[in-house]
Amino acid sequence: MTERRRRRIATAFSNQSFLNSKDARVLRILAEYLEPKSRFERLRVDDTIVFMGSARLKSREQAEAALRAAEAGDGDLERARTELQMSGFYEAARLLAFRLTEWSKALDPKERRFVVCTGGGPGIMEAANRGAAEARGMNVGLTISIPVEEFDNPYVTRELAFHFHYFFMRKFWFAYLAKAVIVFPGGFGTLDELFELLTLVQTRKMTKPMPIVLFGTEYWRQVVDFDALVRHGTIDARDVELVHRTDSVDDAYDWIVSSLSEHALDQPGPML
Numbered sequence: 265m266t267e268r269r270r271r272r273i274a275t276a277f278s279n280q281s282f283l284n285s286k287d288a289r290v291l292r293i294l295a296e297y298l299e300p301k302s303r304f305e306r307l308r309v310d311d312t313i314v315f316m317g318s319a320r321l322k323s324r325e326q327a328e329a330a331l332r333a334a335e336a337g338d339g340d341l342e343r344a345r346t347e348l349q350m351s352g353f354y355e356a357a358r359l360l361a362f363r364l365t366e367w368s369k370a371l372d373p374k375e376r377r378f379v380v381c382t383g384g385g386p387g388i389m390e391a392a393n394r395g396a397a398e399a400r401g402m403n404v405g406l407t408i409s410i411p412v413e414e415f416d417n418p419y420v421t422r423e424l425a426f427h428f429h430y431f432f433m434r435k436f437w438f439a440y441l442a443k444a445v446i447v448f449p450g451g452f453g454t455l456d457e458l459f460e461l462l463t464l465v466q467t468r469k470m471t472k473p474m475p476i477v478l479f480g481t482e483y484w485r486q487v488v489d490f491d492a493l494v495r496h497g498t499i500d501a502r503d504v505e506l507v508h509r510t511d512s513v514d515d516a517y518d519w520i521v522s523s524l525s526e527h528a529l530d531q532p533g534p535m536l
Contacts, residue, residue, distance in 0.1 A: 296433040300426055304441070307423055308374070310532040312381035312404060312441040313364055313520065315357055316457050317388025317448030317479075319415075323358075327351035353448050353480060354391040360446065360479075360513050361395030361403075367521060369401055375532060378443060378524060379404055383434075384425060386415045388448045393419035406434050435460060443528045444475045444520050449483040465506055466499075473527035477516050478509045 282288055322330065327348040334344035361380045368378040380396035382389035384405025396403035397419040405420030407427050428434040439461060447458050458478075464470035478484045490507075493499040510516050 293430060293433060296428055296430055297436070300437055303423065303426075307376065307402070309376045309379050309402070309404070309424070309441070311377060311443045311528070311534065312379050313368075314438055314442045314445045315361060315380060315382045315388060315392035315448070316445065316450060316454050317353065317357065317391075318450040318454060319383075319385045319387040319389060320451070321350050321354045321387040321391075321449070322347050323354050323391070324348075324351045350449070354388060356479065356513050357388050357391035357446075357448055358395040358398075360516055361392040362399045363395075363513070363517050364520065365396040365399035365401035365403070367517075369399070371529070376402060377532060378528075379424075381406065381438070381441065382420075383407065383453075384417055384420055386417060388450065390417045390419060393417055397421075406437055408434050439464060439470065440534050442474070443472070443524055444477075446477045446479060446516060446520070448479045449487075455488075462503075462506055466503055472531075473523065475520055475523040476507045477520065478507045479511070479516060481509045481511050484509060 276282065283291065327344070327350075330339060331341075331344040331348050333339050334341040364378065365380055368376075371377050379402055380392055381404035382392045384393070384407035389405070393403050393405060402421040402424060403419070404424040405417060405426065407425070408431060409427060409429050426437070428437075435457065438457065442461075445461060447454060458476075461470075461474065461476065465474050465476070490499070490504045494501050494504060508516075508519055510519070
């Protein structure tokens with residue numbers, strides 16, 4: 265009589281069909297909390313400075329090359345001129361991240377304070393990660409799985425490169441570790457992230473001091489009319505003071521360093 269083959273029964277934690285099902289959604293959500301938490305703790309990342317902004321902005325060298333091509337008949341000339349003008353924000357984010365990283369590295373040789381953190385994509389995100397990397401600092405990239413063209417941001421520290429499925433878990437990690445936020449010109453995603461943070465601060469669900477910089481005064485004046493919200497009575501006048509508006513890397517750097525030195529320097533770690 266031939267010996268019957270024993271059936272291999274998968275353990276629950278290795279059952280991919282179950283883990284990818286709707287019944288295991290809570291496990292996947294929990295994984296996007298616990299796995300990043302484990303890495304942040306292992307690498308002693310106490311808190312972050314978050315940079316937000318458009319994924320579409322180009323570096324100055326890329327924009328100049330695109331303009332030369334457009335002038336030669338290859339491309340949209342008007343768009344290329346706009347991209348070159350907007351590339352100033354890329355270079356500002358790069359420089360500001362560089363300076364803040366140099367400052368933070370000098371604070372504590374054992375703990376990593378005020379680490380530059382972005383959404384890990386191109387544009388302003390790449391610029392900030394690039395500036396931090398050029399200052400030889402570790403930096404964070406919180407990417408999200410969306411159906412867009414593949415991109416390469418080589419400046420994110422490999423051990424701190426994360427990839428999320430759930431937007432709300434990605435936003436949680438932006439807010440949870442952040443001690444300051446710098447928002448450059450951006451589109452729907454940037455506006456979504458900005459207003460969620462402003463809501464958390466306004467409603468005092470976020471109790472820690474949260475300096476928020478809007479970089480690019482003319483852009484933000486046109487895109488978000490805070491004064492109109494006050495006039496229509498939908499926000500209080502003091503809510504406008506939740507943000508600091510500037511066009512200057514020096515001013516943004518001084519304001520953030522001053523705010524962090526006063527409110528966050530002696531309070532490492534997450535605070536909500």
